[in-house]
Amino acid sequence: MNPTAVDCHHDDRARVLIRTGQEASVRRGHPWVFSGAVAEARNDPGPGETVEILSAGGEWLGRGAYSPLSQIRVRVWTRNPGEGIGPGFFRERLRSAFQLPGPRRDLGPETACRLVNSESDGLPGLIVDRYGRFLVCQFLSAGAERWKEAIVGELNNLLSPSGIYERSDVRVRGKEGLAPLSGTLSGEEPPELVEIREEECRFLVDVRGGQKTGFYLDQRDNRRLLAEYSPGREFLNCYSYTGGFAVTALRAGAVSAVNIDSSEPALELGRRNLELNGISPGKYENIRGDVPRVLRAFRDSRRSFDLIVLDPPKFAESRNQVVKAARAYKDVNLLAFKLLRPGGVLFTFSCSGHVDGDLFRKIVAGAARDAGREVRVLRRLGPPPDHPSALEFPEGDYLKGLVCSAG
DSSP: OOHHHHHHTTSOOOEEEEOTTOOHHHHHTOSEEEGGGEEEEESOOOTTOEEEEEOTTOOEEEEEEEOTTSSEEEEEEESOTTOOOSHHHHHHHHHHHHTSSSGGGSOOTTOEEEEEEGGGGTOTTEEEEEETTEEEEEEOSHHHHHTHHHHHHHHHHHHOOSEEEEEEOSGGGGGGTOOOEEEEEEEOOOOSSEEEEETTEEEEEOTTTSSTTSSOGGGHHHHHHHHHHOTTOEEEEESOTTTHHHHHHHHTTOSEEEEEESOHHHHHHHHHHHHHTTOOGGGEEEEESOHHHHHHHHHHTTOOEEEEEEOOOOSOSSGGGHHHHHHHHHHHHHHHHHHEEEEEEEEEEEOOTTSOHHHHHHHHHHHHHHTTOOEEEEEEEOOOTTSOOOTTOGGGOOOEEEEEEEO
16 A cells, blocks of 8 residues: 555545545546545545545545535646645646647747646646736636635746736636636736737737637637638638637638627727738628527528638537537538538537537538538647647547538
């Protein structure tokens, strides 16, 4: 038996015992222990408190953050018995995350990227994004919340940003018994809009009130790929948000763009982004509305396009919503195929973690079949390298996409 396990039974450290036969996923390296796998929590651990994770037989399996109200009862910090959880632990995990090859190590003054991707960077519940001189953080779990002050301190020590802003104003915190929070954590408050650069494109980002932490950083590489298909095409940008795909397409030579989104502020910021990139108003049209409803109106009026992007919000928040989400994905993809001209290209995405890549492909195939289109998949898409997914954490593979050519 691991000597650490013996010590755990003779001190007052909080510990969680896993039910017999339920420890396999922890042994494999999965970072979550679900409530149904917990046989007992000893010494009354509080929210975010570090607990020793033990098998039913007393074998030490790891250390994690306890969350008494969440179905994810423990999020694993470490499987190294010699690694304690304190400021030094977060310093080393952050330093390791920042050394990941790719954008995190090659940042310009106006570049934005993800610096910490939660469980996949060994820091469950923590998101850190960089926007120029500012960091924007989300503390999404009880453990991340408990260590917030230490994490902010280490971020300042390692990166010296002008300011660190919190965007923990998300519903998922409620599952951890945490209230939504936002505001400046240290340094300067970011301006109303932060300007970033992506390739030759410039964007204004609302880090204080925009979706996620202000911008869809996970679509960076897919925007770059879209540019290859854009010259000479009429472009339809569905769920356009602040116009990232439209700016890229028009700068790359698309002849026109139509942006559809339900948010007037998002469309207005999209207009400013197009203007910032020297794109004249005559090249684009902004439509506020429900995407399926607008697409049906286009279908009925026989309007069509050469290039379409479908980047909808998460349709499945939980497993019991997958069937409903599949219908929604099929409906919007069916409409897109109806609007796509022969030889046209569709970029279609799902960011629902509960809809895996194989299911998404089947949904899109069903939509193509019902639309009477012959479709070939040119590429499978995902997030860029600054959004890594740990091998033993398939839940991290939330973003998936297909580039489809329709005959």
